[in-house]
Amino acid sequence: MKSIQRRLSLGLISVLLVVGLVLAQTSLWLLDLGLRRYLEASLRHHTENLLVATVRGPTGLQLNEQRVQPAYEQPLSGRYFRIDFASGTPAPWRSRSQWDWELAQAAKVGLQNELAPGPSEQLLLVYRADYRRYGQQLSITVAQDYSPVLDSFRQVKYVGLGLGAGALLLVLLLQRLTVRNALRPLERVRQQLQQLQQGQRTTLDQDVPAELEPLVTQLNHLLVHTEEHLLRSRNALGNLGHALKTPLAVLVSLAERDALAGHPELQATLREQLQQIEQRLSRELGRARLAGEALPGAQFDCDEELPGLINTLGMIHNRGLHLSWHAPPGLRLPWDREDLLEMLGNLLDNACKWAESQVQLSVQQDSAGVTLWVDDDGPGIETERRLEVLERGARLDEQVSGHGLGLGIVRDIVDARGGQLEMLDSPLGGLRVAIRLPGNARRR
Amino acid sequence: MRLLLVEDHVPLADELLASLGAQGYAVDWLADGRDAVHQGASEPYDLIILDLGLPGKPGLEVLRQWRAGALATPVLILTARSSWAERIDGLKAGADDYLTKPFHPEELQLRIQALLRRSKGLANQEHLQAAGLQLDESRQCVLAAGEDIQLTAAEFRLLRYFMLHPQQLLSKSHLAEHLYDGETERDSNVLEVHVNHLRRKLGRDVIETRRGQGYRFIGLSA
Numbered sequence: 001m002k003s004i005q006r007r008l009s010l011g012l013i014s015v016l017l018v019v020g021l022v023l024a025q026t027s028l029w030l031l032d033l034g035l036r037r038y039l040e041a042s043l044r045h046h047t048e049n050l051l052v053a054t055v056r057g058p059t060g061l062q063l064n065e066q067r068v069q070p071a072y073e074q075p076l077s078g079r080y081f082r083i084d085f086a087s088g089t090p091a092p093w094r095s096r097s098q099w100d101w102e103l104a105q106a107a108k109v110g111l112q113n114e115l116a117p118g119p120s121e122q123l124l125l126v127y128r129a130d131y132r133r134y135g136q137q138l139s140i141t142v143a144q145d146y147s148p149v150l151d152s153f154r155q156v157k158y159v160g161l162g163l164g165a166g167a168l169l170l171v172l173l174l175q176r177l178t179v180r181n182a183l184r185p186l187e188r189v190r191q192q193l194q195q196l197q198q199g200q201r202t203t204l205d206q207d208v209p210a211e212l213e214p215l216v217t218q219l220n221h222l223l224v225h226t227e228e229h230l231l232r233s234r235n236a237l238g239n240l241g242h243a244l245k246t247p248l249a250v251l252v253s254l255a256e257r258d259a260l261a262g263h264p265e266l267q268a269t270l271r272e273q274l275q276q277i278e279q280r281l282s283r284e285l286g287r288a289r290l291a292g293e294a295l296p297g298a299q300f301d302c303d304e305e306l307p308g309l310i311n312t313l314g315m316i317h318n319r320g321l322h323l324s325w326h327a328p329p330g331l332r333l334p335w336d337r338e339d340l341l342e343m344l345g346n347l348l349d350n351a352c353k354w355a356e357s358q359v360q361l362s363v364q365q366d367s368a369g370v371t372l373w374v375d376d377d378g379p380g381i382e383t384e385r386r387l388e389v390l391e392r393g394a395r396l397d398e399q400v401s402g403h404g405l406g407l408g409i410v411r412d413i414v415d416a417r418g419g420q421l422e423m424l425d426s427p428l429g430g431l432r433v434a435i436r437l438p439g440n441a442r443r444r
Numbered sequence: 445m446r447l448l449l450v451e452d453h454v455p456l457a458d459e460l461l462a463s464l465g466a467q468g469y470a471v472d473w474l475a476d477g478r479d480a481v482h483q484g485a486s487e488p489y490d491l492i493i494l495d496l497g498l499p500g501k502p503g504l505e506v507l508r509q510w511r512a513g514a515l516a517t518p519v520l521i522l523t524a525r526s527s528w529a530e531r532i533d534g535l536k537a538g539a540d541d542y543l544t545k546p547f548h549p550e551e552l553q554l555r556i557q558a559l560l561r562r563s564k565g566l567a568n569q570e571h572l573q574a575a576g577l578q579l580d581e582s583r584q585c586v587l588a589a590g591e592d593i594q595l596t597a598a599e600f601r602l603l604r605y606f607m608l609h610p611q612q613l614l615s616k617s618h619l620a621e622h623l624y625d626g627e628t629e630r631d632s633n634v635l636e637v638h639v640n641h642l643r644r645k646l647g648r649d650v651i652e653t654r655r656g657q658g659y660r661f662i663g664l665s666a
Contacts, residue, residue, distance in 0.1 A: 242524040289527060312528070344526070345528030
């Protein structure tokens with residue numbers, strides 16, 4: 001997408017160039033035309049003078065030199081005439097100014113359309129008039145050098161071009177300035193959108209020009225709507241879960257009744273089926289709760305959320321575990337709070353189930369994204385089995401309580417973010433689960 | 445031990461009442477959040493089991509009101525809301541433990557035991573240990589000097605209460621309040637009979653009588 005600035009500049013330049021050139025050329029042409037009309041009148045006047053100067057002398061018709069303008073006497077002065085007689089006698093008269101060059105008789109009466117080439121690179125405006133005097137048919141052709149006019153036209157053209165170019169530059173500069181000023185609100189909105197994506201703000205400023213207001217209002221509305229929608233659907237899922245899991249709890253409890261102890265097969269099938277229902281239900285409800293990338297304004301404040309999570313885990317696994325977390329102070333991650341809590345909660349829960357005495361959470365941020373490490377000092381998992389465990393997302397051990405769903409939902413969350421999940425050896429001696437989440441996933 | 449169960453799903457409440465009763469707990473049952481706010485704060489419960497999706501008033505709100513009113517009774521939240529964000533909200537509101545539905549009945553039993561011992565400052569071991577006695581809560585019998593001694597349900601309840609409050613002076617009315625639910629007739633003579641039965645099985649000096657004041661659990665070590 002081209003920038004608005006460039007489009008406006010290109011449009012303006014082409015319009016200004018076309019209009020300027022057409023205008024300049026037309027005005028020069030009109031000036032030329034007017035000047036020629038004016039000179040035509042003057043040339044006609046000259047022919048009339050020459051006609052008057054043609055007098056009957058002792059040897060027939062002759063030119064009265066005194067009545068001829070001096071310019072016609074001066075060689076190559078730029079003014080020339082010739083007088084042709086229809087009868088052929090006397091021979092055509094030529095002005096002395098022609099010197100060794102000869103002005104040809106014009107082809108038609110009146111001003112000639114084309115400039116005729118003259119001596120020493122002159123360009124001549126040629127006019128012819130036909131008269132009858134003393135019974136003789138004669139045709140008078142006068143010419144005037146037009147090149148000085150053309151020269152000055154050219155000069156005007158150069159000056160005009162220079163002025164035009166200067167004006168164009170000025171206009172472009174002013175236009176750039178104006179456009180930048182006019183587009184400043186757009187630039188601000190762009191910056192705010194970026195902040196929104198990075199989780200530094202939750203709405204856009206409403207204080208924008210009237211043209212942008214509908215856009216900003218709509219965007220804000222959409223943000224609020226998305227958030228409300230997410231909240232509503234999470235609420236509805238919570239209610240659904242409640243409605244299904246409570247009767248399930250009754251059934252699980254019934255399956256443990258002493259009355260069933262006499263039918264171990266029946267009891268085993270019941271337990272197994274109930275467990276399948278429960279696993280499936282938890283997995284699907286958990287997955288449906290994920291916000292994914294629906295909320296651009298979401299953010300997770302490590303300092304605020306992590307202590308609560310660690311305390312909660314400490315309370316649930318009340319067996320003297322040492323739980324700790326490390327994150328750069330004031331770190332905010334651009335992800336939904338519930339998603340991240342769910343992911344970390346499940347990972348830490350698993351770690352707490354296996355740990356001997358220590359569980360540690362580390363958060364690091366670099367330019368490419370965020371790395372999360374969950375370490376424990378438990379028995380760990382052999383390298384060969386790690387892939388299997390990851391793929392199954394399965395329960396790690398029947399004896400440790402839990403549904404083995406933890407890893408499944410963690411994978412869902414990591415995948416939804418385009419992240420990576422890895423199992424490594426922990427410096428604490430047990431397992432390290434490393435999660436790498438790209439920080440700019442949404443800027444793509 | 446007297447518990448309050450706040451749960452609006454009747455079949456589940458029935459199940460819980462039956463299994464908790466069998467484990468020797470005196471249980472009062474409420475289904476409405478508004479009643480729970482009042483009764484939880486006015487009756488001397490040892491532990492409260494609270495559902496979150498309650499009619500009348502949401503469970504978290506009930507809990508917050510209890511805690512705002514300085515109620516220190518341990519509260520175990522029993523809910524279908526299983527996301528970590530909800531668990532954190534629950535514990536922030538003042539819960540002491542969080543169990544999600546569906547749950548294994550044994551799991552609930554263990555958590556209740558652990559929570560009661562924790563609230564009395566006792567270690568969470570396999571058997572309840574106090575003053576030279578070991579109480580096996582799942583089999584409801586007592587181990588004294590390497591010997592298994594069978595107990596009746598009433599004796600078990602009484603001994604468990606004594607063992608959770610060793611060396612404390614407990615009046616008869618206090619014991620009655622904590623051993624019987626709100627609907628049972630409280631007869632102090634019955635209590636006396638059970639105390640005598642325990643003395644016969646464990647030894648005379650296990651429980652000391654303070655005339656006009658009540659009983660004190662001494663145990664074997666004293």
